[in-house]
Amino acid sequence: MNVLGFLLLLLSWAAGPGRAAARPRPVPDRLVVLTFDDAALSHATYVAPLLKKYGFGATFFVCEFREPPFADKSKYMSWAQIGELHRLGFEVGSHTLTHRHVNKLSESELAAELDSVESRCRAQRIPRPVTFAYPGYDTAPRALPVLAGKGYRLARAGGDRPYDPATDNPLLIPSFTTLATNRQQILDALALAKDGRIVVLTIHGVPDYAHDWVTTPPALFEEYLRYLHEHRYHVVALRDVARYVAVKQPQPALPAPQ
Numbered sequence: 001m002n003v004l005g006f007l008l009l010l011l012s013w014a015a016g017p018g019r020a021a022a023r024p025r026p027v028p029d030r031l032v033v034l035t036f037d038d039a040a041l042s043h044a045t046y047v048a049p050l051l052k053k054y055g056f057g058a059t060f061f062v063c064e065f066r067e068p069p070f071a072d073k074s075k076y077m078s079w080a081q082i083g084e085l086h087r088l089g090f091e092v093g094s095h096t097l098t099h100r101h102v103n104k105l106s107e108s109e110l111a112a113e114l115d116s117v118e119s120r121c122r123a124q125r126i127p128r129p130v131t132f133a134y135p136g137y138d139t140a141p142r143a144l145p146v147l148a149g150k151g152y153r154l155a156r157a158g159g160d161r162p163y164d165p166a167t168d169n170p171l172l173i174p175s176f177t178t179l180a181t182n183r184q185q186i187l188d189a190l191a192l193a194k195d196g197r198i199v200v201l202t203i204h205g206v207p208d209y210a211h212d213w214v215t216t217p218p219a220l221f222e223e224y225l226r227y228l229h230e231h232r233y234h235v236v237a238l239r240d241v242a243r244y245v246a247v248k249q250p251q252p253a254l255p256a257p258q
Contacts, residue, residue: 027165027244030193030233033200034058035156035175037095037133038065040205041074044081046218047206048088054225056235060085061095061133061156062117068210075210083124091237092121093131094152101138110146131155131238132171133202144171154238154245162189162197165245173238175200178216178224186224193233198241 034051036043039062051058062082064070077085086092096102097116105113118128130153134143137158147155148171159174168174176189178201186201193199201224208215228235 024165024246025243027196027198028234029195030231031198031244032190032193032228032233032235033175033198033238033241034203034235035093035133035200035238036060036203037063038099038204038208038210039063039070039077039082039095040208040210041077041081042206042209042218044077044085047203047221048085048090050222050225051090052088054229054235056225056228057090057237057240058235059091059093059131059238061093061131063095063099063135064097065099065210072210079120079124083126086124086126091131091239092126092129093133093238094118094129095133096135099135101136102134102143103138103140105140105143107142107146110143111150114146114150114152134158139172144169147171153242156200156202156238158202160185160189162192162199163241164197165241166196170241170245173200173241175202177202177214178204178221180215180217180220183220183223187227190227190231190233198244200238 034056036047036058043060068075070076082092094114094117096113098113100113102110121128130151132147132152132155134155134157139157153170154173155171156173156175158177160176161174163173176186176199178186189199203216204211204214206216206218206221
């Protein structure tokens with residue numbers, strides 16, 4: 001896609017609801033999205049049971065890391081465990097197959113990464129993902145038409161700010177990352193879920209046995225869940241955000257540039 005085509009794509013999002021767009025609902029205050037990256041083992045063994053206890057929704061963005069290898073099941077979920085997350089009612093989203101950053105991929109390489117995750121989902125009877133998380137939070141203009149063309153409706157990045165559906169592109173949704181060291185930042189961020197803004201949290205392993213620099217300690221994670229529950233937050237999966245966004249229905253793949 002050339003620069004003109006990319007600008008036209010952005011304008012189509014900014015134009016608001018068209019004939020194929022659903023009318024968005026007003027965003028309620030205290031709306032929070034929980035997202036979990038990298039298929040960490042603790043998502044199945046520890047996180048999911050706690051989320052069910054509180055009745056919270058969540059999205060698990062899965063991939064198959066090459067290092068440490070995905071085959072190490074002391075660190076990562078199996079695809080059977082990922083399938084069980086779906087059967088428990090959680091959303092399974094795509095994080096590329098191999099956690100490759102999209103700014104280092106061609107359009108065809110990104111499409112192949114997405115196809116690989118989708119085929120594994122089919123094997124587990126998981127619905128084809130419609131949400132995506134950018135590995136390393138790296139984005140690239142050429143990724144947007146690939147995602148849109150393959151029917152992805154929402155995509156999460158980083159940025160440490162709340163998401164405003166009225167102004168932000170739904171394929172570039174910002175989020176806050178929970179770490180072992182930023183408790184106050186996260187509590188302050190939750191207070192921003194008001195006036196039409198949605199707070200999206202990115203959480204890795206609880207704990208993270210594969211990448212300890214992004215771990216969230218279990219005690220801290222439980223504190224966040226208690227806080228959300230006691231302050232009556234609406235805690236949902238990323239897919240649920242579509243009802244508050246003028247998201248166009250999935251379109252067929254865009255034609256190749258001339």
